[in-house]
Amino acid sequence: MKIFQQTDARRFPRQRIRADLLVAGGGLSGLCAALAAARDGLNVVLVQDRPVLGGNASSEVRLWANGATSHMGNNNRWAREGGIMGEILEENLWRNKEGNPVMFDLVLLDLARSQPGLTLLLNTALFEVTTDGARITSASGFNPINETFYDIEAAQCCDATGDGVLGYLAGAEYREGAEEQTELGEKMAPGDSFGHKLGHSIYFYTRQTSAPVTFVPPSFALQDISAIPRYRRLTSTLNGCDLWWLEWGGRLDTVHESETIKWELWKIVWGVWHYIKNSGEFPEADTMTIEWVGTIPGKRESRRFIGDHLLCQQDIIEQRDHYDAVGYGGWSIDLHPADGVYSTHDGCRQFHSKGTYTIPLRSLYSRSLDNLFLTGRLISASHVAFGSARVMCTCGLLGEVVGRAAALCHQHQLTPRQLAKASRVGMLQQHLQASGCYIPRQRLEAPAGAARVTTSSEYQLAALEANDQWLPLRERMALLLPMQAGQRVPTIGVTLRAREPQTLTVSLLASERSGNFTPERLLASQTLEVSGMQPHRLTFNVVSERDQYLFLAFDAQPNVDIALTDTALPGVMTVFNSLNARVAKHTRQIADGDYGVDEFDFWLPRRRPHQVMPALTCEPPLRCFAPDNLLNGGLRPEQHTNAWVPAADDAAPTVTWRWEAAHPCRTLTLIFDNDADNAMETVQMGHHSRVTPHCVTAYRLWLNGQLIAEVDENHHTVCEHRLPQPVDAHEVRLELLASAGALPAVYSLNLR
Incomplete structure (x- = not known):
């Protein structure tokens, strides 16, 4: 008391x-x-x-x-x-x-x-x-x-x-x-009509129930939905971040008038829900309820x-x-x-x-x-x-x-x-x-010092076996091929089929800028005659002038199918000249005015589990996962794969780094593959799997013959191991015990 x-x-x-x-x-x-x-x-x-x-x-x-x-x-x-x-x-x-x-x-x-x-x-x-x-x-x-x-x-x-x-x-x-446009020469400077600030947004979540739900709007809800010029975009299936455009407040003081903005957004949100629930335009909304509404606005x-x-x-x-x-x-x-x-x-x-x-x-x-x-x-x-x-x-x-x-x-x-x-x-x-923090077009200098690296095996791209599945070429498709400076593009074999004779153009394209993935330069092309089901060889007399990804691009031809494989490779993927409506309106960026921007085609991957890879042969085999990649300072695919990958039949993959002179270290940082192309949006969308297929999920790490780490449930790209005190390293050995389902990939061992 x-x-x-x-x-x-x-x-x-x-x-x-x-x-x-x-x-x-x-x-x-x-x-x-x-x-x-x-x-x-x-x-x-x-x-x-x-x-x-x-x-x-x-x-x-x-x-x-x-x-x-x-x-x-x-x-x-x-x-x-x-x-x-x-x-x-x-x-x-x-x-x-x-x-x-x-x-x-x-x-x-x-x-x-x-x-x-x-x-x-x-x-x-x-x-x-x-x-x-x-x-x-x-x-x-x-x-x-x-x-x-x-x-x-x-x-x-x-x-x-x-x-x-x-x-x-x-x-x-x-x-x-x-x-103003005149200050910095920015042609996208918005001007007074478009406005000079972005506003706030409030989101809401809905869910279906098993019985009708009544909604009585609050007195402050927006009554006239036509006050929103884009109201016909509203549907009963929109939810959460889908409604990012329920935005307001850009002409106000977005700090000191935030409460005013919040009340207007609540007015909008409850008016939108009133329209969905009670207008009769959405009969399926009869059994829907609103589950959550933001109480503070998201400020831009x-x-x-x-x-x-x-x-x-x-x-x-x-x-x-x-x-x-x-x-x-x-x-x-x-x-x-x-x-x-x-x-x-x-x-x-x-x-x-x-x-x-x-x-x-x-x-x-x-x-x-x-x-x-x-x-x-x-x-x-x-x-x-x-x-x-x-x-x-x-x-x-x-x-x-x-x-x-x-x-x-x-x-x-x-x-x-x-x-x-x-x-x-x-x-x-x-x-x-x-520390594993990638910076575009930069390299980590001597990540493992003067180490010599040896591996138990090396994967070389010689053939990807067909899996009896076929993909119609309804849109332009391209295989990203990692090439090194001075390397001749190998002959690629693919299997195509068509019920009636068709022609198909296949092109080899490159980006103007090293490290980009926007194909702008035509290097070569070949036209195929496709009839029935048969293999085709694609030969281009092209030598890569630098380390880069080339696009082996197939024109859209819906009457032609290409054979697929089950094999997935890190740092190699298939992309499509397609549209993602979340961030673009067309399959090509089009400037509808003089905005000081480029026009170019979008080439997009498909999300797992819908990603595909063509079955193919490669003559000579493409050596793109060599052990030397572990020393080049690349932390992910960029101008090249930058990864070491063991052979598919290697049952106990190992990497060993050795130093002639002792290399002092306190921290050993391993960089694995967790597919840096895979967008991992944090909420609402959901994802197919908890870890991407090429990630090393179990491994042992040895330093000077002593086991310093045994990990059996890894799901990270960057794995840092700090020693209690500095040690002179003579040898580090990494044993790969398991991956998340596909060929594992390792980018680097960084010693500090």
Whole structure:
């Protein structure tokens, strides 16, 4: 029993916390930043103003996290984000392939709570910042649940709040709205009619019941559905993120008028549901009920802070590779009309680049302050470039970048600007890649030092046996062939059939830019006469001038079938000149105006289990999975497969790395294949399997003859093994015990 006597006044308690790094904001970007910094040895405090982590990806908003893979709807092959963001996607797939948003919350909370060196403060809103010159020295927050104030002192800060709370309170330079076309030469600059900011959205989930359900709309529900010009797009099957275009608020102050925007979105949501339930247009909705409606809006855009580089449209469309490239994006430049659901414009204006683009470190810190990193959707970018870089997996990737950058700044006593110098930034680029964080068109230098590598076998592509299944060539189809510089394209044998004589043109195509997967150059072609069922040999007198993927493209000919195989190969796939309606309107990107973008065909894979591979022969056999790939610093398929794959009949695949001189190491990081082309959207969509087929699921790792790890349920691309103390390595041996169902693939052993 406690009895408290009356007093004149009381105050809530205060706690003082000291940290190496304060991360403000617990969305995917803030979480990845905090995890990366803590894993690199910093004492980190992560402050989140909500009860869960994930931001727009959490169960409070329920937007699927996506990034450069763009729902596998553009030409960015093997582009899924790596490092910690990739780890989160893979862990969610393993635990939650059904896409339950509550389970995704659990994945994120578990990662944060189990990370040594990371203090998590939920339900805590920062409201005050103290500065000393150009440095933030402390920030104060309040948690209304436990009625506690927190005063957090930190040597470095990272703003991942979306709205830029730290930067705003500290007085840092920022922008809102869209730049005029004349400022940066961006032809996608929207102008006043389209509007200068993206709005908020609120989603809802529905479900079928076994009996009729009555719905009485609230008094504030939208009554006239025709106020939404696109209302005829509404159906009873739309759900959750399918209704991304229920958006509004882009002409308001998207920070200080968020509550006004929320009420208008509730009005829209309940009006839409009233229309679906009670208009009589959807009789199947009689037994449907609304299961969940968001209570906070998902916010797209507010403040963007200014660094030493302002990412712009040309950076994206031209795929500029910056000297300080530390991250990348690949979502389309995706701009929405400011009037949102009430606009007569299309719900979005989307244009893709021909491949991934890189993001410089100079866009990831404030030029106003010496110790403030920026990540998430508030980075230094124009409104147009923000339209691509804002998506959550890109934000998460950039979170890891700034977390590891903060650790290097701490270790070497540098400011972010000093780390971004050309003479130093390579230190961060190499550290990111050694941790499994892929950067396009970069390589990890000497991942295993001066090691010699030997393997028990090597898979060579000689023949893929037919499985008695056939695919009609109703659309253009291409096989991606990995070729090395100076290598002659082998003769490819395929089996075709046609009931009546047909002609079929087969072409060999290439991308203009190394590492892209947009076929633009015709290298050679051959026309076949197809009659009945018979094998055909495709011979092209072409020598590859560089390491690259070539497209062996079959024209659309619905009266011709091609024989298929059951064999799947890592780093080799079939793509189709087809449409993904989630991210494009046509099978070809078409610019309906002078927007400063390229027109090109989309070549898309099919999602598992619907991916197919043609049965074929290859003369001479294509040697694309050699042991030397383990030393080339490539972390995934790009200009080549970059993987070692054992022979199909190798019952006990092993790799051995040996050093003539002892190689000191503390951490051994293995990079496996978990199909970086497979989009792992976090919620709603659901996925076929918990781990992709080529992933090594069981292995043993030996160091100097001693077993240091035996893993029997792996589902990650990056597997890091930290030793209790540094060891001089003379030999490392990896035994592959099992895969997830297909040929296993290994990319690298990184020693640090």
